Amino acid sequence: MISKCLNDERSAQEQLYKLYADKMFSVCMHYAADREEAADFLQNGFLTVFSKLHLFGFNGSFEGWVRRIMVNSALSILRKKKRFNEALENIEYMQELPEHEVDMELIPSAEVIAKVNDLPSKSAMVLKLFAIEGYTHQEISEIMGITVGTSKSQLNRARTLLKIAFNKK
Numbered sequence: 001m002i003s004k005c006l007n008d009e010r011s012a013q014e015q016l017y018k019l020y021a022d023k024m025f026s027v028c029m030h031y032a033a034d035r036e037e038a039a040d041f042l043q044n045g046f047l048t049v050f051s052k053l054h055l056f057g058f059n060g061s062f063e064g065w066v067r068r069i070m071v072n073s074a075l076s077i078l079r080k081k082k083r084f085n086e087a088l089e090n091i092e093y094m095q096e097l098p099e100h101e102v103d104m105e106l107i108p109s110a111e112v113i114a115k116v117n118d119l120p121s122k123s124a125m126v127l128k129l130f131a132i133e134g135y136t137h138q139e140i141s142e143i144m145g146i147t148v149g150t151s152k153s154q155l156n157r158a159r160t161l162l163k164i165a166f167n168k169k
Helices: 002-006 010-029 035-055 062-080 109-117 121-132 137-144 148-167
Strands: none
Touching: 002 010, 002 035, 010 035, 010 062, 035 062, 062 121, 062 137, 109 121, 109 148, 121 137, 121 148, 137 148
16 A cells, blocks of 8 residues: 555555544644644644655554654644743642542543643643653653753653642542
């Protein structure tokens, strides 16, 4: 199918799109404010997939390669919207948490996603890139144009804010 896409066979391109569109839309939703924005990320991502298909080296999973393009596409669009330039709010990390810890496995995933989406955008982005996409802090620093220390700090901030949010329940 990839070789047919490289030969500009529209039916193969359509088949490839249909094969990955739903899964990649879910990836895009991790970074989007709404479905419309996710659709923009998806469209931009597939344009990149088809224009860079000749660069796929068959070294790893094709789905992983497409997924990385989708994430990078979303981040590129977000960078252009300057959502990363949000001023960092002061927060007391030493704030005492209640003594009881929340068992995250008992919390519905929709509620966890909602709490993550309520985080400040930079903290949420670092958390998603680290925990969902599996990027290292070095990779996150390069993607977001921040230092490794800032990436680690933002991940810690996201975790702290989530603990606070779930312990307030």
